[in-house]
Amino acid sequence: xxxxxxxxxxxxxxxxxxxxxxxxxxxxxxxxxxxxxxxxxxxxxxxxxxxxxxxxxxxxxxxxxxxxxxxxxxxxxxxxxxxxxxxxxxxxxxxxxxxxxxxxxxxxxxxxxxxxxxxxxxxxxxxxxxxxxxxxxxxxxxxxxxxxxxxxxxxxxxxxxxxxxxxxxxxxxxxxxxxxxxxxxxxxxxxxxxxxxxxxxxxxxxxxxxxxxx
Amino acid sequence: xxxxxxxxxxxxxxxxxxxxxxxxxxxxxxxxxxxxxxxxxxxxxxxxxxxxxxxxxxxxxxxxxxxxxxxxxxxxxxxxxxxxxxxxxxxxxxxxxxxxxxxxxxxxxxxxxxxxxxxxxxxxxxxxxxxxxxxxxxxxxxxxxxxxxxxxxxxxxxxxxxxxxxxxxxxxxxxxxxxxxxxxxxxxxxxxxxxxxxxxxxxxxxxxxxxxxx
Numbered sequence: 064x065x066x067x068x069x070x071x072x073x074x075x076x077x078x079x080x081x082x083x084x085x086x087x088x089x090x091x092x093x094x095x096x097x098x099x100x101x102x103x104x105x106x107x108x109x110x111x112x113x114x115x116x117x118x119x120x121x122x123x124x125x126x127x128x129x130x131x132x133x134x135x136x137x138x139x140x141x142x143x144x145x146x147x148x149x150x151x152x153x154x155x156x157x158x159x160x161x162x163x164x165x166x167x168x169x170x171x172x173x174x175x176x177x178x179x180x181x182x183x184x185x186x187x188x189x190x191x192x193x194x195x196x197x198x199x200x201x202x203x204x205x206x207x208x209x210x211x212x213x214x215x216x217x218x219x220x221x222x223x224x225x226x227x228x229x230x231x232x233x234x235x236x237x238x239x240x241x242x243x244x245x246x247x248x249x250x251x252x253x254x255x256x257x258x259x260x261x262x263x264x265x266x267x268x269x270x271x272x273x274x275x276x277x
Numbered sequence: 278x279x280x281x282x283x284x285x286x287x288x289x290x291x292x293x294x295x296x297x298x299x300x301x302x303x304x305x306x307x308x309x310x311x312x313x314x315x316x317x318x319x320x321x322x323x324x325x326x327x328x329x330x331x332x333x334x335x336x337x338x339x340x341x342x343x344x345x346x347x348x349x350x351x352x353x354x355x356x357x358x359x360x361x362x363x364x365x366x367x368x369x370x371x372x373x374x375x376x377x378x379x380x381x382x383x384x385x386x387x388x389x390x391x392x393x394x395x396x397x398x399x400x401x402x403x404x405x406x407x408x409x410x411x412x413x414x415x416x417x418x419x420x421x422x423x424x425x426x427x428x429x430x431x432x433x434x435x436x437x438x439x440x441x442x443x444x445x446x447x448x449x450x451x452x453x454x455x456x457x458x459x460x461x462x463x464x465x466x467x468x469x470x471x472x473x474x475x476x477x478x479x480x481x482x483x484x485x486x487x488x489x490x491x
Contacts, residue, residue, distance in 0.1 A: 077483070142482055157379070158375040162372070164371050178478075216488050217481070217485070219481075241487055241488055247296065259480045265289075268292035271362055272291070
């Protein structure tokens with residue numbers, strides 16, 4: 064892992080800034096952007112924008128702002144997005160397939176998108192051999208060797224809760240360093256592996272808290 | 278909105294505790310749980326468990342712990358999950374349909390699950406009238422009135438980025454108070470509306486930061 068001293072809260076905002084810069088570059092009207100404008104579009108205060116970026120270098124000029132293409136290139140480099148990352152997705156259920164379709168189409172249509180699903184895995188024998196967006200569903204038994212042989216470092220888990228820990232351990236054995244987990248359990252993985260959990264039920268339950276009486 | 282003084286960080290952990298209690302109740306081996314055990318299973322320190330729960334009342338006994346069924350009932354009440362909440366989903370693409378299927382099947386199979394999608398909406402005329410898990414896809418033009426007439430307070434948005442803000446405003450006009458947003462943009466909504474964003478690309482880009490050199 065890199066730059067351990069920089070907090071994950073900072074790292075979380077970098078892709079937001081990159082997205083704003085991508086959009087500004089796409090529209091192509093301006094070559095400079097102020098921290099105010101960048102912050103406003105990213106939903107972050109301008110002081111925080113300046114502070115976040117200062118962790119990584121001096122990218123802007125006081126009173127002038129940031130050069131859009133330069134900052135964009137730098138952010139991609141910082142986020143490791145200047146090269147393509149291969150990703151495997153485990154769990155070819157409806158959510159998994161929806162994510163795979165979205166990812167693969169985006170990768171094919173967006174030059175600057177650098178995350179590419181190259182393998183789909185499932186344990187259900189009736190799903191094996193099915194092809195989605197050109198990618199065949201493989202058996203779980205091949206997961207670890209596929210990950211190792213293809214030097215895959217990122218994985219998405221969309222299997223049910225009771226299968227997720229086992230899948231995670233196979234991924235780690237194969238060399239995976241980062242997991243996006245949709246299964247509704249907390250994964251136990253070694254310290255060098257980063258897990259991001261997206262738990263839709265937890266999000267909805269949290270939102271319910273804020274509802275007024277009905 | 279309720280209990281504004283309690284931070285969202287606390288609220289976010291309550292569904293985690295509830296999930297642990299649901300599982301302990303399902304297994305049925307024990308009627309009491311210590312803050313240590315609850316914390317361990319939720320991935321939270323025991324002191325934080327006690328502190329979080331103390332915001333809402335005195336639920337445990339020192340040296341004994343929490344009565345599982347009692348705390349479960351209380352947490353459901355606190356989270357507003359002691360009654361069914363109707364939800365609309367806007368965007369009947371592959372992700373939207375996957376989420377709807379998952380939600381509706383879960384609602385039908387799990388007595389204690391209280392979030393129920395009752396309406397699907399899309400602007401694509403070729404999708405209108407299709408039925409998923411018994412729910413018909415309706416046109417966006419009917420969204421606001423459907424939300425109002427059915428007294429729906431929660432919504433899930435899975436439309437593309439350029440349509441999401443417009444959809445959010447229609448939802449708010451209809452009376453929606455909480456939105457789970459999958460579109461990759463920041464929604465501008467009135468203060469009384471709570472938005473949770475789940476942005477898969479941002480999560481993956483953040484994870485890429487932590488990869489070692491390849």
